[in-house]
Each structure stands twice: as structure tokens, then as C-alpha cells.
Amino acid sequence: MSVLENKKISFIGGGNMAQALISGLIACDIKPELITVSAPSAETRQHYTEQNIKTVDASTDPKAAIKGADVVVLAVKPQVMQDVVSEFADALEGQLVISVAAGLSTELLSSMLGGYRHIVRAMPNTPSQIQMGATGLYATDDISEEQKQLATAVMAASGLTMWVDDETHMHAVTAVAGSAPAYVFYFIESMIDGAVALGLDKEQASQLAMQTVLGAAQMTINSDDSPAELRRKVMSPKGTTQAAIESMQANEIGRQIGEAMQACYDRSQALSEEMK
Numbered sequence: 001m002s003v004l005e006n007k008k009i010s011f012i013g014g015g016n017m018a019q020a021l022i023s024g025l026i027a028c029d030i031k032p033e034l035i036t037v038s039a040p041s042a043e044t045r046q047h048y049t050e051q052n053i054k055t056v057d058a059s060t061d062p063k064a065a066i067k068g069a070d071v072v073v074l075a076v077k078p079q080v081m082q083d084v085v086s087e088f089a090d091a092l093e094g095q096l097v098i099s100v101a102a103g104l105s106t107e108l109l110s111s112m113l114g115g116y117r118h119i120v121r122a123m124p125n126t127p128s129q130i131q132m133g134a135t136g137l138y139a140t141d142d143i144s145e146e147q148k149q150l151a152t153a154v155m156a157a158s159g160l161t162m163w164v165d166d167e168t169h170m171h172a173v174t175a176v177a178g179s180a181p182a183y184v185f186y187f188i189e190s191m192i193d194g195a196v197a198l199g200l201d202k203e204q205a206s207q208l209a210m211q212t213v214l215g216a217a218q219m220t221i222n223s224d225d226s227p228a229e230l231r232r233k234v235m236s237p238k239g240t241t242q243a244a245i246e247s248m249q250a251n252e253i254g255r256q257i258g259e260a261m262q263a264c265y266d267r268s269q270a271l272s273e274e275m276k
């Protein structure tokens with residue numbers, strides 16, 4: 001029997017990340033009737049009503065999503081987290097709380113929730129929408145093995161899950177998973193622009209770039225070779241790929257990606273400081 005069987009899961013916030021995770025749950029045959037979304041705007045609520053998901057008007061009845069829930073997923077922006085959770089913190093009665101907010105530590109979340117301790121921190125990414133997500137998870141010693149299994153099941157509906165045992169590693173998870181789809185989209189955008197500059201039309205350029213990234217990513221998963229070895233197998237000596245890779249190396253693209261990830265990591269740390 002699935003850990004999620006008959007579990008009621010409430011989402012506080014119904015934006016991009018909530019929708020991605022809900023899509024995963026529904027694809028795993030979780031009944032929409034067991035899911036509730038709390039959001040202030042009628043437009044967002046309507047979007048979920050159309051999927052047969054229960055909704056709650058966060059501005060008039062913020063505690064309604066908490067009552068009877070087994071799991072409460074906090075999916076609002078870090079900057080509004082304190083205001084949002086203070087509306088319902090005193091209604092929590094042992095539910096597992098999973099926060100997907102960037103930067104906010106379990107200690108800070110606990111203090112925002114008036115000392116509540118059943119909190120798991122998760123950092124998913126938007127490919128969760130197609131069950132191809134990658135989620136890092138962290139729990140304090142207050143979380144039982146059963147609660148960890150429940151948190152794993154909620155997030156695994158959308159893809160890969162990985163627990164870290166040092167909370168500071170959640171900043172690195174954000175840099176390599178949470179924010180990282182955006183780097184790949186940016187890379188694809190740039191490849192399309194490059195191919196258009198070289199004379200292909202946009203449709204041709206898009207199809208070739210997207211299929212190439214998909215194929216290369218799948219190869220890194222299926223192959224016993226490391227990404228570096230796979231790269232070398234494309235590079236014929238004095239061939240076309242060598243010319244491209246040498247251009248990238250001359251421009252220190254690898255170092256620049258590392259710097260971008262450091263900026264992501266630093267911003268994740270700074271968010272936590274700003275919210276204190």
C-alpha cells in the first residue's frame with residue numbers, strides 16, 4: 001500500500017512550483033479530491049477547481065487548508081512566508097509541513113511557525129511538472145522515519161529525491177537542481193539563437209537544439225561513460241567539435257557556470273539572513 005494512500009495534502013500557494021508538484025501527484029494516481037490549494041486570487045483558485053482540486057481562499061479562511069490535512073506544503077515566496085504562515089500556525093496539530101521555499105532554514109521556518117517542529121525542507125525544480133524533477137530534502141532529528149517516508153513519497157511523485165544530512169547543502173542543491181533548469185533553458189535559448197545566426201530558421205533551430213539537449217542528457221544517464229568521456233567521444237581530433245569546445249574553454253564557460261552557481265548559493269544564504 002502506498003504511503004500516500006488516502007493522505008490529504010494541502011498546498012499553501014498555488015503558483016508554478018505547487019502546480020508542478022500537484023501534476024506529479026495526480027500522475028501517480030493521487031485523487032484530486034485529496035488535494036487542497038490555498039491561494040488568495042480567484043484566478044488561481046479557478047485554475048485548480050478546473051482540475052477537480054479543492055481550493056481555499058487564503059485571504060478569508062487561511063486555516064481551512066490546514067484542518068484535516070496530513071501534509072501541508074508551503075509553496076509561497078520566501079518574502080511572504082512569515083505573513084502567510086502566521087495566519088494559520090496555531091491550527092497545526094502534528095501535520096507534516098514541507099517547505100519548498102528557497103533559502104529558509106528549518107530553524108527559521110520553525111520560528112515563523114511559533115516553534116512547530118514537524119518540518120521538512122525540500123528543494124524541487126519545475127521539471128517535476130513532467131515527473132522529471134530532482135528534489136533535495138533535509139529534515140532535523142525531530143522528524144520520524146515515518147514522516148521522512150511521507151515526505152519522500154510526496155516529492156518522489158515528481159521525480160528523483162535525494163536526502164542531504166547537512167542543511168547547508170540545501171544551498172548547493174538549489175544551485176544544481178532547484179534553479180538549474182533555468183541554466184539549461186538559457187543554454188537552449190542560446191543554441192537556438194546561434195543556429196538562427198548561422199542561417200537556420202527558428203523552427204528548425206529549436207527542434208534540433210531541444211532534441212540534442214534531450215538526447216545528450218539521456219545519454220549521461222544511460223551510459224557508463226562520464227560526461228567528460230562522452231564529450232571526448234564527440235570530439236574528433238582537429239574536427240568541428242574541438243573548434244567549438246576550444247572556443248568555450250577560451251571563454252572559460254566552465255568557470256562562468258561555476259560562478260553562476262556560486263551566485264545562486266550566495267543568494268540562497270542571503271535570503272535566509274534577510275528573512276530573520
Ligand SMILES: NC(=O)C1=CN([C@@H]2O[C@H](COP(=O)(O)OP(=O)(O)OC[C@H]3O[C@@H](n4cnc5c(N)ncnc54)[C@H](OP(=O)(O)O)[C@@H]3O)[C@@H](O)[C@H]2O)C=CC1
Pocket residue numbers: 012013014015016017018038039040041042044045058059074075076077078080084100101102123124125126178179
Ligand atoms: N519556481 C521554481 O522553479 C521553484 C520555486 N521554489 C520555491 O517555491 C516557492 C513558490 O515559488 P513559485 O511557485 O515559483 O512562486 P509563484 O509566484 O508562482 O507562486 C506563489 C504562490 O503563492 C501564493 N500566495 C501568495 N500569498 C498567499 C497567501 N497569503 N496564502 C496562500 N498563498 C499565497 C500566490 O497566490 P496567487 O496565485 O493567488 O497570487 C501564488 O499562487 C518559493 O518559495 C520558491 O523559492 C522552489 C524550487 C523551484
Ligand SMILES: O=C(O)[C@@H]1CCC=N1
Pocket residue numbers: 102174178179
Ligand atoms: O529562483 C528562485 O528563487 C526559486 C528557487 C529555486 C528556483 N526558483
